[in-house]
Amino acid sequence: xxxxxxxxxxxxxxxxxxxxxxxxxxxxxxxxxxxxxxxxxxxxxxxxxxxxxxxxxxxxxxxxxxxxxxxxxxxxxxxxxxxxxxxxxxxxxxxxxxxxxxxxxxxxxxxxxxxxxxxxxxxxxxxxxxxxxxxxxxxxxxxxxxxxxxxxxxxxxxxxxxxxxxxxxxxx
Amino acid sequence: xxxxxxxxxxxxxxxxxxxxxxxxxxxxxxxxxxxxxxxxxxxxxxxxxxxxxxxxxxxxxxxxxxxxxxxxxxxxxxxxxxxxxxxxxxxxxxxxxxxxxxxxxxxxxxxxxxxxxxxxxxxxxxxxxxxxxxxxxxxxxxxxxxxxxxxxxxxxxxxxxxxxxxxxxxxxxxxxxxxxxxxxxxxxxxxxxxxxxxxxxxxxxxxxxxxxxxxxxxxxxxxxxxxxxxxxxxxxxxxxxxxxxxxxxxxxxxxxxxxxxxxxxxxxxxxxxxxxxxxxxxxxxxxxxxxxxxxxxxxxxxxxxxxxxxxxxxxxxxxxxxxxxxxxxxxxxxxxxxxxxxxxxxxxxxxxxxxxxxxxxxxxxxxxxxxxxxxxxxxxx
Numbered sequence: 001x002x003x004x005x006x007x008x009x010x011x012x013x014x015x016x017x018x019x020x021x022x023x024x025x026x027x028x029x030x031x032x033x034x035x036x037x038x039x040x041x042x043x044x045x046x047x048x049x050x051x052x053x054x055x056x057x058x059x060x061x062x063x064x065x066x067x068x069x070x071x072x073x074x075x076x077x078x079x080x081x082x083x084x085x086x087x088x089x090x091x092x093x094x095x096x097x098x099x100x101x102x103x104x105x106x107x108x109x110x111x112x113x114x115x116x117x118x119x120x121x122x123x124x125x126x127x128x129x130x131x132x133x134x135x136x137x138x139x140x141x142x143x144x145x146x147x148x149x150x151x152x153x154x155x156x157x158x159x160x161x162x163x164x165x166x167x168x169x170x171x172x
Numbered sequence: 173x174x175x176x177x178x179x180x181x182x183x184x185x186x187x188x189x190x191x192x193x194x195x196x197x198x199x200x201x202x203x204x205x206x207x208x209x210x211x212x213x214x215x216x217x218x219x220x221x222x223x224x225x226x227x228x229x230x231x232x233x234x235x236x237x238x239x240x241x242x243x244x245x246x247x248x249x250x251x252x253x254x255x256x257x258x259x260x261x262x263x264x265x266x267x268x269x270x271x272x273x274x275x276x277x278x279x280x281x282x283x284x285x286x287x288x289x290x291x292x293x294x295x296x297x298x299x300x301x302x303x304x305x306x307x308x309x310x311x312x313x314x315x316x317x318x319x320x321x322x323x324x325x326x327x328x329x330x331x332x333x334x335x336x337x338x339x340x341x342x343x344x345x346x347x348x349x350x351x352x353x354x355x356x357x358x359x360x361x362x363x364x365x366x367x368x369x370x371x372x373x374x375x376x377x378x379x380x381x382x383x384x385x386x387x388x389x390x391x392x393x394x395x396x397x398x399x400x401x402x403x404x405x406x407x408x409x410x411x412x413x414x415x416x417x418x419x420x421x422x423x424x425x426x427x428x429x430x431x432x433x434x435x436x437x438x439x440x441x442x443x444x445x446x447x448x449x450x451x452x453x454x455x456x457x458x459x460x461x462x463x464x465x466x467x468x469x470x471x472x473x474x475x476x477x478x479x480x481x482x483x484x485x486x487x488x489x490x491x492x493x494x495x496x497x498x499x500x501x502x503x504x505x506x507x508x509x510x511x512x513x514x515x516x517x518x519x520x521x522x523x524x525x526x527x528x529x530x531x532x533x534x535x536x537x538x539x540x541x542x543x544x545x546x547x548x549x550x551x552x553x
Contacts, residue, residue: 034241061193068201081206082223094199136380
């Protein structure tokens with residue numbers, strides 16, 4: 001007689017809620033006013049991982065709603081104009097969602113290229129909005145100082161895709 | 173009839189479409205929020221309630237993460253104090269020796285300045301009360317440079333209050349809740365601070381751009397600035413007190429004048445909020461519009477002792493005038509012999525002049541000084 005196999009279901013709790021909470025916690029931790037040898041902690045836009053990975057893992061109604069709330073959290077926590085990061089993250093999510101068929105199945109450099117393009121696009125949008133609102137263009141050096149750490153987070157996004165893409169056997 | 177029995181029974185909307193609908197709605201919501209979030213005239217936000225509620229909750233959370241960092245820093249300083257005690261002692265001795273000269277000069281200058289102020293009747297700025305707080309969270313990106321500090325309206329902090337460290341000006345308060353305040357730093361892309369160059373007294377506008385050294389714009393006068401000039405707050409506009417140290421002028425790689433901030437010399441951990449209000453807020457319009465000598469007509473009633481002194485002085489003056497008139501009359505009636513005039517004035521002079529100082533000087537004394545302090549509280553309050 002064949003023994004019953006435990007079916008592990010990867011629900012929204014696993015691929016949406018827990019990562020979202022982890023991202024928020026990491027953002028708060030990196031907001032600590034710590035200065036070592038004159039250097040501050042890096043301040044990457046960590047939710048960019050979710051905005052890139054979630055639409056590739058699986059289209060969902062819950063994911064963009066949670067991403068929108070995360071964007072509002074960033075705006076309130078970082079004192080940026082309310083709606084700025086919500087708009088940029090939704091822009092990334094929408095773009096990846098539209099190009100999902102194009103990106104599906106690609107790995108490695110092409111996937112990183114897509115992540116980098118999405119990140120640069122989001123920062124360009126944020127740069128435009130802030131420049132128009134403040135009538136003053138932010139300096140490029142601090143911009144690079146935030147873009148580079150965000151790009152360095154790609155391995156986490158890649159790991160999420162490997163871990164959760166098609167992870168729910170009900171969708172096989 | 174149930175939905176599944178209807179004509180839409182076999183219609184299955186693709187997940188991607190529903191997700192796209194949520195994305196579109198969220199984008200519209202974000203744009204509406206962006207358009208609705210405006211800066212108020214005091215420097216706050218039209219979304220101040222939402223931001224305040226969030227910061228009131230985020231403050232304690234940030235404090236939890238900031239506490240271990242602070243403890244670790246204190247432990248490092250404690251241990252480092254032992255290892256570097258000798259070198260630190262030498263450095264401090266040299267610094268004390270240098271500062272003694274400055275202290276003596278400061279005392280002398282303060283004395284001279286006080287005398288000048290008294291001579292000119294200057295109304296100096298009143299001392300500004302302060303509230304000390306600690307940074308519990310910060311944002312450092314290109315789009316925002318701000319800090320959360322753990323003092324709020326419960327300690328009298330208000331939107332617009334300047335924030336300083338022991339090194340110099342840091343920024344201004346833009347949001348306040350009961351126990352937490354949001355400070356926008358001088359380096360923020362939306363920050364504009366009126367400053368002056370100490371050497372030439374020329375005015376400029378310090379404009380943040382997210383970098384460590386904000387730009388100097390609209391510098392008044394040609395050749396009014398050179399590298400190394402100290403930059404102070406000018407106090408123009410009434411938002412900041414005049415003379416707060418800001419930084420040192422330096423030429424940037426882009427050719428623009430920039431300011432190396434004094435507040436960059438150390439970690440911005442403990443800060444002081446100046447509970448400063450502009451003089452436009454401190455003085456009532458009626459007090460400002462009052463005529464300059466209004467105090468003379470609003471002198472307080474003299475006390476009984478002052479009334480007695482005034483009457484006594486007036487009586488002495490009247491008696492002296494009467495005695496002088498009688499002597500003059502007698503001198504006119506009987507022409508005196510030649511040696512007599514020499515003796516007469518000498519005898520008469522003490523009689524006339526000796527009471528005069530006593531009679532003339534006290535008389536204005538109780539009256540004139542008493543109105544003088546009267547406008548001072550009204551003007552300074």
